[in-house]
Amino acid sequence: MPEPPDSRQLNSLTDASSNKVTKYFLVHAKDTVEAERFLLDQRLGKEQNIAVIIRQTNQNSTYWRVLIRQLLHPSGSTKVFSVNKWSSGMGLANTNDIFPDQMANFYRTKLIGSTLRYKPFTDYEIVEGSRIVIPKPSIDISILDAIAYKLNFTYDIVMPADGEWGALKDDGHWTGVMGDVEFGQANFSLSLVIMQERVNSMDLTEMYFMDALSFITSKSPLSAPWQKLITPFQLKVWVCVLVSVCGGVLLYHVFYHFQATISSFHLLDSHASMRILASFLSQSLYQYLWLPAGRVFLGFWFLYAFLVTTHYKTSLTSTLAVPFFPPPLDTLEQLLGSNLKFGVTELKGNLV
Known part of the structure; x- marks a missing residue:
């Protein structure tokens, strides 16, 4: 710049929105007073790369001085000093950097x-x-x-x-x-x-530590002893077993009703229910259906009762031997799919 910028130009040049761009100020001033006034301007407080050149003449020659400011100084305030000078006959007086790294030395x-x-x-x-x-x-x-x-x-x-x-x-x-x-x-x-x-x-340094986060949930308590009796089957399985028992009782009663039209033996509803339920306890029948359709029904029913009771007893044994704990939550999708209430604790403005 041929001269120090005016107030409007300086506000534009020091706009904080462009702080990601490295800026260099090389300004010509008419004398030392003007140079110091520019270098010590408060609006340039965060700019590092600033230099002012002034022309000076002595009895023998004319030369140019290069002034910069030192942001950090033991006195606690910014100081202006001459970093170099140039003349047509001698060139630069030294090889000092016109724009030194202001953050390389904080001078205590x-x-x-x-x-x-x-x-x-x-x-x-x-x-x-x-x-x-x-x-x-x-x-x-x-x-x-x-x-x-x-x-x-x-x-x-x-x-x-x-x-x-x-x-x-x-x-x-x-x-x-x-x-x-x-x-x-x-x-x-x-x-x-x-x-x-x-x-x-703000400007933040590179992250040097990765803190792993995990879900924290309370451990599920062991179920009461009486609850273990229904644990081997889920609710929908119990409902299916109940419906099948009701259907078996009804069919068993119907077959005996048809037999009653031929013979004089009648079967009470309560007896039909007890005989069907007895098959789940491995109890045999002292009286069988002699109709072919009834025998086919009983054959399939005994096989069904054997499979259900065997599965129930083996599952009950494993449940009693090894307590069941719900699987842990490993992903956010599992957390969202659960019925747990969840949240994050804000620790005095710092999420951890």
Whole structure:
């Protein structure tokens, strides 16, 4: 730029919506005062790649100075200094980078980190009457110590005033740890779960730990002893057996009714019911139907009673020997298909 941008241009250039694009500012200023005014503009607070060139003349020659600003400084404020100069006869005075990495050295700047206790990732000792806490050995604190040593900064860890990890409010602002970072009360946070809403609002590091989630359900209690008598068959099987018994009693009574027209022996309804039920208890009949159709009916009925009772006794034996537990839920589809009520607990703004 041939001169520092005006207010309208600067607002457009520093638009936060374009923060994914790396921007470089190379501006010409008429003197050192104008250069410093531009470099220290508050709207450029988050921009790293800014340089201003000014023309200066002395008794012997004319040269160009390159000024940049150092965002992090031991004094706690941004400082402007000369990084290079150029003249037509000498060229560049040194090989210093015009746009140095501002995040490579924090010059012992103290940063504030906001977090909550979340063992084994973060742990600390609370100081009575203060938001500042004393970090204790934990995973994220160890990582933070290594980063602080590499980048040359110190830090304090504080607790959020509302004791929450961070939930998005209706007005678009965050609570808890996220709110501390959003409103500048903290420079960073620790141990946050990556959520789409947070990605849209903050810069998050790469995930280094995958926390496996599982369903938690109460173990089914053992059924009462009397319930085990009906456990071998499902309800629809019991209904089918009951219907078949009623039908067998009716047919048995009908066959004896036809026999009664030839002989003098009559069969009471109660006796017909007892004889049909006796077949399920492996009891023989002391009197048989002599009609051919009746004998065919009894033959199939005894075979049917034998199969039903055998299956019932074997199932009852296995039920008594091995208690039955409902199968576990392994997928979301199984959970949706069950009759269980389910939900997720929100832990102070952090879904875990």
